[in-house]
Amino acid sequence: MLDSLGSLTGSPWIYAVVALSVLLDVFLPVLPSGVLVITAATAAAAGTSTVVNAADQVARVPREVPSLLLLMCCAAGASVLGDLAAFRLAWRGGDRLDRAIARSRRLTTAQERLGGALKAGGGALVVIARFAPAGRSVVSLGAGAAHGKVKEFLPWSALAAVAWTGYSVGLGYFGGQWLGASWVGAALSVLALFAAGSLAAYLMRRPAQEAAARAGSAEAARVPAQAQPREAVQAATAS
Numbered sequence: 001m002l003d004s005l006g007s008l009t010g011s012p013w014i015y016a017v018v019a020l021s022v023l024l025d026v027f028l029p030v031l032p033s034g035v036l037v038i039t040a041a042t043a044a045a046a047g048t049s050t051v052v053n054a055a056d057q058v059a060r061v062p063r064e065v066p067s068l069l070l071l072m073c074c075a076a077g078a079s080v081l082g083d084l085a086a087f088r089l090a091w092r093g094g095d096r097l098d099r100a101i102a103r104s105r106r107l108t109t110a111q112e113r114l115g116g117a118l119k120a121g122g123g124a125l126v127v128i129a130r131f132a133p134a135g136r137s138v139v140s141l142g143a144g145a146a147h148g149k150v151k152e153f154l155p156w157s158a159l160a161a162v163a164w165t166g167y168s169v170g171l172g173y174f175g176g177q178w179l180g181a182s183w184v185g186a187a188l189s190v191l192a193l194f195a196a197g198s199l200a201a202y203l204m205r206r207p208a209q210e211a212a213a214r215a216g217s218a219e220a221a222r223v224p225a226q227a228q229p230r231e232a233v234q235a236a237t238a239s
Contacts, residue, residue, distance in 0.1 A: 014040050014066050015074045022078040026086045029134040037075050037165065038172035038189045040066045045176025068173060072165050079130070079161035080154070083140045087153055090144025097145070123156030130160035131167075131200035168193060 018036050025031040044066045090097060126143070129135030143153050175189035 014043075015070060018071065019074040019078040022075050023082045023085075026082040026137050026140055029137055033075075034164075034168050034193050035190055037071070037168040038175075038193065039186060040071050041068065041169040041172025042176035042186050042189065044068050044071070045173045068169060072169050075168070076158075076161040076165040079136075079164065080157050083136065083157040083161070084150070084154070086137065086140035087144035087148075087150070087157075090141040091147060093145065123152070126153070126156035127160040127163055128200045128203050130164045131196045133197050133201060135197075135200060136160075167196065 018033070018040060021031050021033040021036050025033045126139050129139040140157075171189040171192050172186070175186065175192075179188065
């Protein structure tokens, strides 16, 4: 894997590519930002390459690899900037954006829940959503559309960025250390990232399903209460 991406992972351009991918995937969730972060971290874990010289002696030759600290700073910073861009865009709104949100059940649900969730200290949802597929987009746009305050959203966005970046870099680095800079190590690291995303998506769906169930129970309880006076009037008329 690193052979095909060696020219990129061994170049300073890897930081710009990672930052741009993470920045834009709040609007284009199909971008493989997590895969890029894991690949760069796996390259950092490799650190050296093995060569055989003319005397058939094996030697470890240092090569240019990404700095883990700089990689994490680029990815985390770009994540926060992307969140804020989506938040401000949705906060300013506009008829077209409002209609788009109204057509999306996920965005509508996020807007309804996040309006009070962030104020009530429920910003942990922002951290969980950072790992879910398209969850970052749903939460950032939903929080902005609910006209939340930046000072309430920003700390949770920063925490989400650090958690996601640390997890992704950790997967790539330790996967490269334990399994080597190979397709197997990278694939298992990416699989672990997707597993975390599936768990995060499940955790995000549970509160919405519980809220829908409570709303359905409340509606069912109101119907008999509204029907009772009419039945009483019909009984009195009949008598």
